[in-house]
Amino acid sequence: KVTESILVLDSTDGENLYSQVENFKEVSKVSSLFITKLDSTIKPGVIIPIYVKYKIPITYLFTGEDINDFSPFDPVEFVNSILNPYFSS
Numbered sequence: 001k002v003t004e005s006i007l008v009l010d011s012t013d014g015e016n017l018y019s020q021v022e023n024f025k026e027v028s029k030v031s032s033l034f035i036t037k038l039d040s041t042i043k044p045g046v047i048i049p050i051y052v053k054y055k056i057p058i059t060y061l062f063t064g065e066d067i068n069d070f071s072p073f074d075p076v077e078f079v080n081s082i083l084n085p086y087f088s089s
Contacts, residue, residue, distance in 0.1 A: 006059070008034045009050075011041045017050055025054075032059040035073075039063045045082055 005028045009017050024030055033056050038044055051058055058073040 002028075004031045005029055006032050006034055007056070008036060011035050011037050011044055011047065014041075014046055017046055018053070021050060021054055021056070030054075030056050032057045034058075034060045034062065036062040039069075044078075047078070 007021065007024050007030045009020060011017075013020065021030070033050070035044075035047055035058060038061055047058065050056075058075075060070050061073050061078070062070045
């Protein structure tokens with residue numbers, strides 16, 4: 001019995017993430033999202049609308065290729081990381 005179905009999304013795919021979630025949801029109930037390659041994208045903001053639209057929890061963020069380059073998703077920290085470059089002195 002499947003108890004959890006994790007969808008791993010590549011953050012560099014941008015708007016294509018919507019179709020990936022839609023396609024995966026057709027074959028499985030997605031219980032959480034892992035977002036990868038946040039170190040390689042300049043537009044990580046698409047992740048927020050993905051959550052808002054599908055209400056699938058984002059569990060982990062991956063920011064590199066090393067085994068320890070991941071962290072639990074913290075929405076406040078994530079938004080701050082996007083906005084800080086524009087509002088820091």
